Amino acid sequence: MDNRFAEYFNTHAEQLTDDLAELIAVNSVAGEPQEGAPYGKGPKEALVTAAMLAEKYGFSVEIRGNKICLIEFGSGETELGILAHLDVVPPAGTWEKTQPFEMLYDDGVLYGRGVSDNKGPAIAALYALRAVKELGIPLKHKVQLILGSDEERGFSDVRWYRENYPLPPKIFTPDASFPVVNTEKGHLEMTITASGGEGPVLSIQGGTVANAVPAECTAKLRGLDVQEVRSAAAQVRAEFTVEEVGDTVTVTCIGKASHAARPEGGVNAISAILELLSRLEIGDGADAAAIKAVAGAMPFGDWKGDAIDAYCEDRESGGLTVNLGVISYTQNEGLRALVDCRVPISGDGELVAEKLRSFLGQAAQVIITGNIGGHNVPSDSDFVKGLMRIYEDYTGEKGEPMSMGGLTYVHGMPGGVAFGCGFKGTDYRGHQPDECMPLKELLLAGQMFAQAIVDFCG
Numbered sequence: 001m002d003n004r005f006a007e008y009f010n011t012h013a014e015q016l017t018d019d020l021a022e023l024i025a026v027n028s029v030a031g032e033p034q035e036g037a038p039y040g041k042g043p044k045e046a047l048v049t050a051a052m053l054a055e056k057y058g059f060s061v062e063i064r065g066n067k068i069c070l071i072e073f074g075s076g077e078t079e080l081g082i083l084a085h086l087d088v089v090p091p092a093g094t095w096e097k098t099q100p101f102e103m104l105y106d107d108g109v110l111y112g113r114g115v116s117d118n119k120g121p122a123i124a125a126l127y128a129l130r131a132v133k134e135l136g137i138p139l140k141h142k143v144q145l146i147l148g149s150d151e152e153r154g155f156s157d158v159r160w161y162r163e164n165y166p167l168p169p170k171i172f173t174p175d176a177s178f179p180v181v182n183t184e185k186g187h188l189e190m191t192i193t194a195s196g197g198e199g200p201v202l203s204i205q206g207g208t209v210a211n212a213v214p215a216e217c218t219a220k221l222r223g224l225d226v227q228e229v230r231s232a233a234a235q236v237r238a239e240f241t242v243e244e245v246g247d248t249v250t251v252t253c254i255g256k257a258s259h260a261a262r263p264e265g266g267v268n269a270i271s272a273i274l275e276l277l278s279r280l281e282i283g284d285g286a287d288a289a290a291i292k293a294v295a296g297a298m299p300f301g302d303w304k305g306d307a308i309d310a311y312c313e314d315r316e317s318g319g320l321t322v323n324l325g326v327i328s329y330t331q332n333e334g335l336r337a338l339v340d341c342r343v344p345i346s347g348d349g350e351l352v353a354e355k356l357r358s359f360l361g362q363a364a365q366v367i368i369t370g371n372i373g374g375h376n377v378p379s380d381s382d383f384v385k386g387l388m389r390i391y392e393d394y395t396g397e398k399g400e401p402m403s404m405g406g407l408t409y410v411h412g413m414p415g416g417v418a419f420g421c422g423f424k425g426t427d428y429r430g431h432q433p434d435e436c437m438p439l440k441e442l443l444l445a446g447q448m449f450a451q452a453i454v455d456f457c458g
Contacts, residue, residue: 197287213266261405345374
């Protein structure tokens with residue numbers, strides 16, 4: 001452990017926090033493409049803001065393709081890359097501590113959209129470069145801080161970057177957990193479609209992105225008795241509001257958001273609404289058949305794929321998870337739903353999709369919109385062992401390389417792993433309201449990043 005890094009981060013904590021607040025203030029949720037902003041105004045503004053911060057501290061900076069901000073330090077051949085992202089998921093749900101894009105520091109904890117996923121870790125990595133630079137520690141090789149802007153929607157930025165620029169031979173992303181994540185499940189995305197009809201269900205709307213457990217879903221109904229709707233709602237173990245205006249009944253479920261890779265931590269409002277609807281007399285048309293079939297395929301409380309007989313698991317990466325993340329239904333446009341599955345490295349995404357198709361039958365169609373295999377880096381590689389040594393040195397705790405369901409930026413990159421920024425036992429409320437990050441943890445992560453720069457580039 002290098003005590004110089006602890007001293008540096010402690011003395012620069014206030015400045016780091018101020019810089020992070022400036023970055024959090026940028027609403028970098030993906031938007032409509034514009035000239036010079038392929039992912040919308042917000043993500044591009046985040047890249048520019050990060051570039052200005054890095055230039056202020058004397059680093060070589062380049063924005064490439066309006067998709068990636070590259071920050072470099074050192075000399076010679078590039079040996080290490082740190083890959084983080086500046087885009088964020090929408091700030092859905094009710095925020096109580098602060099507004100999503102107004103960072104708050106309260107009782108040792110930072111709050112705001114992106115403080116943990118992934119702007120906070122990006123700033124910690126920038127300060128790791130600063131620490132090495134300003135402490136005058138010589139490097140034989142170059143380090144790159146690669147900041148992307150389309151991670152939350154599927155990594156198109158890094159796919160473009162990999163096609164046009166070489167990657168460092170060693171690369172980690174601070175977008176997961178300590179000590180080291182060397183195994184990641186595969187990622188299967190599916191779209192369910194079905195035709196509409198003229199039954200009692202006028203519309204269903206829920207969720208914003210496939211890779212988050214939806215925190216809210218609303219259905220509008222006509223021609224149903226409001227008391228019957230309330231009775232059906234009482235049979236589902238979720239929170240509902242039922243309102244009647246004229247001949248229209250509006251039902252809203254308030255669930256709990258969570259990352260799709262950890263659906264057990266959330267309450268899926270879409271699945272709850274579909275279960276409620278399946279308990280009502282909504283007719284026997286094609287629209288009703290589709291709604292009931294989707295409700296049966298992914299029933300409320302089933303996030304393992306048990307209902308469609310798709311569950312599988314292995315020792316290295318754990319079990320299959322299934323998340324019904326987005327739904328839209330109108331009588332004119334029909335039904336469209338987005339499903340996110342995390343598939344064990346020994347599993348088969350095509351087989352999972354076939355199980356869903358078989359269950360839905362003629363009621364709805366299933367299209368695979370993305371199918372990425374698993375990712376694994378051997379635990380005994382020099383890179384993994386070196387990062388493990390840093391973690392144990394700085395925390396005093398023994399650790400083991402881990403697996404996860406979420407895909408990180410390094411998924412599919414030869415030798416790429418995740419290193420930080422999450423510590424065991426802390427709830428960062430990722431993809432949820434009041435996303436948070438203890439400042440002391442962010443500072444400790446930055447120290448470990450600085451040590452990694454020295455160990456692999458010095």
